[in-house]
Amino acid sequence: MSDVLDQLAQVLEQRRSAAADTSYVASLHKAGLDKILKKVGEESAETIIAAKGCEAGGTTSDLVYETADLWFHSLVMLSHLGLSHNDVLAELERRFGLSGIEEKASRSL
Numbered sequence: 201m202s203d204v205l206d207q208l209a210q211v212l213e214q215r216r217s218a219a220a221d222t223s224y225v226a227s228l229h230k231a232g233l234d235k236i237l238k239k240v241g242e243e244s245a246e247t248i249i250a251a252k253g254c255e256a257g258g259t260t261s262d263l264v265y266e267t268a269d270l271w272f273h274s275l276v277m278l279s280h281l282g283l284s285h286n287d288v289l290a291e292l293e294r295r296f297g298l299s300g301i302e303e304k305a306s307r308s309l
């Protein structure tokens with residue numbers, strides 16, 4: 201499945217120099233970081249609402265759809281700043297197996 205992320209990262213990179221009137225991603229890059237962050241914020245809020253709806257007995261498909269929107273716009277944000285999902289995956293890999301409780305305790309030493 202990470203093939204999808206690799207392929208999407210390539211497309212997002214290409215869109216940094218594409219015409220804004222033919223591509224949604226290019227239009228976000230052209231509009232700039234503040235516009236991209238606004239979309240990340242909106243999609244975060246929509247994901248929270250979908251998760252609450254899910255807990256209240258709503259469909260899981262809404263939550264999956266909104267989370268995909270959030271991930272997608274987060275990937276555009278990373279790409280805009282010269283980063284990719286690989287940077288985030290490397291950080292998750294570094295943390296893998298490290299208990300969150302132990303990590304927090306080590307910060308207060």
Ligand SMILES: N=c1c2ncn([C@@H]3O[C@H](COP(=O)(O)OP(=O)(O)OP(=O)(O)O)[C@@H](O)[C@H]3O)c2ncn1[C@@H]1O[C@H](COP(=O)(O)O)[C@@H](O)[C@H]1O
Binds near residue numbers: 223225
């Ligand atoms: N995965 C996505 C993807 N997910 C969501 N979206 C778009 O993100 C937008 C979500 O915004 P909203 O739901 O808030 O809708 P909106 O009200 O129209 O948005 P605004 O006008 O408020 O900005 C919609 O236009 C969706 O179509 C995506 N657009 C593109 N991709 C991928 O990016 C690739 C490149 O896209 P283009 O750059 O458009 O060719 C595509 O081939 C896809 O793989």
